Amino acid sequence: MIDDILYLNAPDIDQLDISPSDLRAVLRKAFQTYSSSELRIPSKQTVRAAPDRYFQTMAAVCTEPPFAAVKWVSVVGANSQRGLPNVNGLIILGDLETGLPVAVLDGNRVTVMRTAAMSALASEYLAAPTSTSLGFVGCGAQAYGHLAALRDALPGLEKILCFDRRAESAVALASHATALGTECQTTTDADDVLQCDVVVSSVPSVPGMQPFLDARKLKLGSLAIAIDMGRSWLPESLDAFSSYFVDDKVQAEDSDTRSKLAYCGPFNADLAELISGAVAGRNNGSDRILFIYPGFALADLAVASEVYTRARRKNVGTKMRR
Numbered sequence: 001m002i003d004d005i006l007y008l009n010a011p012d013i014d015q016l017d018i019s020p021s022d023l024r025a026v027l028r029k030a031f032q033t034y035s036s037s038e039l040r041i042p043s044k045q046t047v048r049a050a051p052d053r054y055f056q057t058m059a060a061v062c063t064e065p066p067f068a069a070v071k072w073v074s075v076v077g078a079n080s081q082r083g084l085p086n087v088n089g090l091i092i093l094g095d096l097e098t099g100l101p102v103a104v105l106d107g108n109r110v111t112v113m114r115t116a117a118m119s120a121l122a123s124e125y126l127a128a129p130t131s132t133s134l135g136f137v138g139c140g141a142q143a144y145g146h147l148a149a150l151r152d153a154l155p156g157l158e159k160i161l162c163f164d165r166r167a168e169s170a171v172a173l174a175s176h177a178t179a180l181g182t183e184c185q186t187t188t189d190a191d192d193v194l195q196c197d198v199v200v201s202s203v204p205s206v207p208g209m210q211p212f213l214d215a216r217k218l219k220l221g222s223l224a225i226a227i228d229m230g231r232s233w234l235p236e237s238l239d240a241f242s243s244y245f246v247d248d249k250v251q252a253e254d255s256d257t258r259s260k261l262a263y264c265g266p267f268n269a270d271l272a273e274l275i276s277g278a279v280a281g282r283n284n285g286s287d288r289i290l291f292i293y294p295g296f297a298l299a300d301l302a303v304a305s306e307v308y309t310r311a312r313r314k315n316v317g318t319k320m321r322r
Contacts, residue, residue: 004319005101008307010109012317016310020152023117023303024124028275030302031121033064035272041297043254052077052207060297065309066096069301071107077206085141086204087111091304103308103317107300108141110307114299116145118247118271119200119225120153122291125274125281126245127198127223132158135196137213139164139173142202142227147177150198160184163193194218200225203232211262215240218288226292230262240288243268245281247293257294271296 034041041060048054058071073089080086089107094100134150134157136143143162151157160177162184164170170186177184193199194217201213201224215237218224224241226233244263246252249270258264269279282289311317 002100002102003322005322006103006308006311007318007320008103008105008311008316010106012311013106013109013113013307015316016307016314018113018306018310020117020120020149023113023149023306024121024153026302026306027114027117027121027299029064030062030298031272031275033062034298035276035278037063039063040250041248043251043257044294044297046256052205058295058297058300060301061096062298062301063096065302065305067301067305068094068096068099069297069304071111071297071300073107073111075205077204080204080206086206091300093301093304093308103304103311105304105307110300110303111295112141112145114303115142115227115295116149117303118293118296118299119146119227119291120149122225122245122271122274123150123153123198123223126289126291127154128221128282128285130156131197131223132156133161133196133198134159135161135163135193135199136173136202137163137190137193137199137232138202138204138228139169140202140204143173143200144176146200146202146225146227147173147180150200151180151182154198157198158183159196161193161196162186163188163190191217194222196222198223198225200227201230201232202227204228205231211235213237215288215290220286220288223289223291226262226290229260229294230292233262235262238263238290241290242284242287243282243289245274245289245291246270247296247299248272251294251296260294261292263290263292
């Protein structure tokens with residue numbers, strides 16, 4: 001029995017330097033196991049304290065990797081005005097066999113890692129193989145995570161375009177991408193980004209934010225990844241997409257989840273179905289495809305377990321007495 005609980009903060013997790021390809025492999029394995037398992041992961045539990053403030057718990061169990069996990073998340077729209085992240089959280093990881101908690105991890109860092117890895121994994125099935133351009137609408141933490149993950153998953157990407165209502169955020173992301181050796185530009189017109197082969201929207205939920213992206217202006221054959229649950233997309237334009245995909249269809253059918261998604265179904269498939277081969281991904285080069293998702297606890301569990309396993313092996317983190 002492990003007689004301590006390992007605490008892993010963001011610098012600890014960064015120190016492990018887990019590659020984007022390794023993260024995709026971890027998620028692929030977890031979703032493959034899930035697709036053939038009788039286990040079903042419940043929908044998020046949400047407690048709304050105010051229109052722009054709510055708290056969630058996300059729980060998951062998996063036999064491979066053999067862990068259970070719960071993530072506590074707070075979403076506070078006004079935090080951007082305080083200089084704080086809008087989304088904050090912690091993950092508790094437990095041993096599947098004994099039920100003993102084995103680790104507490106920084107939920108913000110794991111959330112960026114697992115979200116970017118899910119998008120990159122989905123892009124293997126949904127992005128056009130000839131994709132060369134990647135556009136960002138919103139240039140916060142998720143954009144940085146997605147930049148690394150998508151460059152790895154789609155090696156043909158040659159051009160990055162960044163838009164953010166805060167120009168300095170777009171400039172910072174562009175500078176980061178340029179330092180990585182990829183041609184990158186900024187724009188003050190979000191419509192420019194819609195001409196990219198892959199478009200990632202990660203617009204935060206802030207008071208007064210109104211949809212402004214028009215899917216009808218998207219390039220034919222493009223993939224839109226709506227990490228922001230579609231809040232930045234004009235609802236009347238969403239029928240411009242030919243196909244719709246989600247991380248987990250069962251969760252997407254939950255009434256609380258449906259109320260948050262700009263498009264809430266029907267969906268062609270979810271990640272487990274794509275990975276298992278039960279449903280094909282892109283089958284038409286001119287299709288506009290939407291991957292929209294609220295986040296799935298299985299992905300948190302899979303990434304957290306990989307982080308924990310590597311941290312134990314490398315003696316990284318702070319050990320707390322049980």
